[in-house]
Amino acid sequence: MTSTLFLVQVLNGLQLGVLLFLIAAGLTLVFGVMDFINLAHGVQYMLGAYLAVAFYGAVGNFLIALLLALVAALAFGLLLDFLVFRHLYERDHLDQVIATFGVILFLNHAVRVVWGAAPLTLPVPDFFSGSVALTDGQLYPVWRLVIIASGLAIAAALYALVNFTRIGMLVRAGATNARMVSALGVNIKRLFMIVFGFGTMLAGFAGIMIAPIISVEPGMGDNILILALVVIVIGGIGSIRGAFVAALLIGLVDTLGRSFSIDILRLMMGPSPARMAGPAIASMLIYVLMAIVLYLRPAGLFPAKGRLR
Amino acid sequence: MTGAALTAARPSRPFRPAREAALPASIFLLFALLPLLAALTARQYLLDIGARMMIFAIAALALDLLVGYGGLISFGHAAFIGLGAYAVGILSAHGIGDALIALPVAVAVAMLFASLTGIVCLRTRGVYFIMITLAFGQMAYFIASSLAPYGGDNGLTVAARNTIAGWPLLKSDRAFYYFAFVCLLATYLFCRALVASRFGRVLRGAKDNAVRMATIGFTVRRFQHVAYVLAGGLGGLSGFLLANSTEFVSPAYMSWQQSGELIVMVILGGVGTLDGAIIGSVAYLLAEEWLSGLVENWKVIFGSALVLVVLFARGGLIGLAGRFARWFSHA
Numbered sequence: 001m002t003s004t005l006f007l008v009q010v011l012n013g014l015q016l017g018v019l020l021f022l023i024a025a026g027l028t029l030v031f032g033v034m035d036f037i038n039l040a041h042g043v044q045y046m047l048g049a050y051l052a053v054a055f056y057g058a059v060g061n062f063l064i065a066l067l068l069a070l071v072a073a074l075a076f077g078l079l080l081d082f083l084v085f086r087h088l089y090e091r092d093h094l095d096q097v098i099a100t101f102g103v104i105l106f107l108n109h110a111v112r113v114v115w116g117a118a119p120l121t122l123p124v125p126d127f128f129s130g131s132v133a134l135t136d137g138q139l140y141p142v143w144r145l146v147i148i149a150s151g152l153a154i155a156a157a158l159y160a161l162v163n164f165t166r167i168g169m170l171v172r173a174g175a176t177n178a179r180m181v182s183a184l185g186v187n188i189k190r191l192f193m194i195v196f197g198f199g200t201m202l203a204g205f206a207g208i209m210i211a212p213i214i215s216v217e218p219g220m221g222d223n224i225l226i227l228a229l230v231v232i233v234i235g236g237i238g239s240i241r242g243a244f245v246a247a248l249l250i251g252l253v254d255t256l257g258r259s260f261s262i263d264i265l266r267l268m269m270g271p272s273p274a275r276m277a278g279p280a281i282a283s284m285l286i287y288v289l290m291a292i293v294l295y296l297r298p299a300g301l302f303p304a305k306g307r308l309r
Numbered sequence: 310m311t312g313a314a315l316t317a318a319r320p321s322r323p324f325r326p327a328r329e330a331a332l333p334a335s336i337f338l339l340f341a342l343l344p345l346l347a348a349l350t351a352r353q354y355l356l357d358i359g360a361r362m363m364i365f366a367i368a369a370l371a372l373d374l375l376v377g378y379g380g381l382i383s384f385g386h387a388a389f390i391g392l393g394a395y396a397v398g399i400l401s402a403h404g405i406g407d408a409l410i411a412l413p414v415a416v417a418v419a420m421l422f423a424s425l426t427g428i429v430c431l432r433t434r435g436v437y438f439i440m441i442t443l444a445f446g447q448m449a450y451f452i453a454s455s456l457a458p459y460g461g462d463n464g465l466t467v468a469a470r471n472t473i474a475g476w477p478l479l480k481s482d483r484a485f486y487y488f489a490f491v492c493l494l495a496t497y498l499f500c501r502a503l504v505a506s507r508f509g510r511v512l513r514g515a516k517d518n519a520v521r522m523a524t525i526g527f528t529v530r531r532f533q534h535v536a537y538v539l540a541g542g543l544g545g546l547s548g549f550l551l552a553n554s555t556e557f558v559s560p561a562y563m564s565w566q567q568s569g570e571l572i573v574m575v576i577l578g579g580v581g582t583l584d585g586a587i588i589g590s591v592a593y594l595l596a597e598e599w600l601s602g603l604v605e606n607w608k609v610i611f612g613s614a615l616v617l618v619v620l621f622a623r624g625g626l627i628g629l630a631g632r633f634a635r636w637f638s639h640a
């Protein structure tokens with residue numbers, strides 16, 4: 001294990017981390033403020049990627065495609081909210097899980113009908129298509145750095161938004177006690193819609209940004225959704241700060257675990273059992289982490305202050 | 310109030326044995342007669358579908374114990390099916406193909422997993438419980454897909470159906486069907502008795518108000534833990550049957566989508582009614598069979614139907630039927 005390889009993997013872990021944060025931020029807010037489990041959040045990520053591919057095919061410019069896809073993702077999210085989700089806010093969690101599971105099934109297969117089951121690709125924008133040299137001979141793709149930078153920038157903006165603006169204050173208050181906020185005369189429905197739309201857009205943005213480096217295919221949102229759920233549970237539901245810390249933690253643990261588990265196990269056992277157990281342990285690592293965190297702190301690392309549930 | 314007084318508490322609905330038994334009796338009668346229909350119409354595949362329905366009905370019954378009676382929404386129930394199935398597959402790969410060994414092992418492994426994970430899961434409540442059961446389900450899934458000697462991602466083929474004490478009794482599809490039938494019947498009666506017992510009352514009481522039950526003097530978590538382990542064991546039984554039915558074991562049995570589908574079965578039939586769990590799994594598999602023959606991407610239709618059921622048909626199919634019956638008797 002060389003230090004350069006380690007650096008590359010840390011960057012990859014960060015990239016996964018900020019991606020998870022973009023998805024988890026919306027999920028945890030919707031969850032925290034509206035007490036609504038939206039399993040269909042991962043589908044927004046998938047849609048973002050598909051819309052980016054579609055608009056890029058139409059206009060041929062990544063930046064314009066990005067903006068159009070963002071707007072379309074937002075519009076679609078609000079449409080889903082209007083048609084389905086809005087009617088679930090007052091229901092129990094079981095109903096929410098089932099209905100949003102239905103939305104996942106529907107959209108995963110609707111995407112197949114519209115765009116086909118074969119994976120699609122999106123070229124990396126020309127301006128960012130190169131690589132930079134980390135050290136001599138060790139290149140790293142610029143686009144991944146762009147993802148990390150934009151993710152961190154959004155995290156910072158979100159931090160400012162939540163902590164220093166009026167709307168952010170309402171969101172924080174809503175995560176603590178939505179009914180009380182409503183009783184104080186705040187239009188809670190409008191607040192819900194803003195939070196939901198914002199979360200949708202962040203997930204769509206994550207999908208758009210990742211589209212150039214992975215294959216865009218039906219069901220791509222499912223696995224990332226599970227990871228995002230792990231993130232918000234570890235971070236504490238309703239807490240943006242928790243989501244950020246947990247997202248980076250999960251991103252790093254997962255990536256580093258996958259790259260170095262065999263090497264580490266080899267220190268303890270023979271090479272062939274290490275090669276067998278390594279990948280198994282690596283893919284379990286984050287779930288074990290989650291189990292430990294929940295065992296010690298059943299409400300996550302940074303539970304939203306004063307949250308009753 | 311003491312435990313004895315609780316046992317003596319009146320059931321919430323007037324008890325009408327004939328009426329209560331009519332629905333399950335007709336369900337089981339239909340299941341019992343299905344092979345006859347298959348033979349008469351020379352549609353052998355009906356046996357296959359019927360067995361599948363009963364196998365998933367067992368898992369759905371177990372899940373209904375947790376969700377409907379315990380208020381514990383487990384999103385990792387497929388893991389138990391998978392563990393039971395893998396017990397059969399792995400034993401068979403080592404030349405042990407007898408149900409007298411495989412069945413107890415399948416159930417025991419699932420119960421052990423439930424017991425260990427239950428310690429952690431039951432510390433949490435509500436949404437966190439959903440998530441952590443999901444996480445443990447995923448863990449089991451990843452362990453299974455990394456079992457390289459046993460097929461890894463691709464799964465493994467079971468050499469032959471289990472024998473019973475050396476006799477190849479399950480070899481014929483019809484015999485296997487009736488074996489699954491007996492298992493389902495036994496599971497149903499067991500769950501029925503469990504729900505009606507003092508244990509079941511405590512479980513339901515804790516669903517409504519855990520604090521109240523704790524104040525009365527019950528260690529709620531211990532009751533929930535036992536329910537969780539029992540449901541796990543029944544999941545293992547279902548997995549044992551599934552592996553024998555398909556003669557194939559794969560990590561896909563434990564995927565989170567499979568867990569979701571199990572919840573759908575329970576909800577579709579009507580949560581907290583054991584009959585509903587069976588009806589739900591029958592309805593789900595029928596819909597799958599029918600729609601998948603109709604269009605390639607049948608889940609587009611199924612997904613939207615699911616949303617509509619949640620939005621407009623609260624209480625599932627049983628609730629819908631009940632409302633329909635009331636509307637009918639008023640008119």
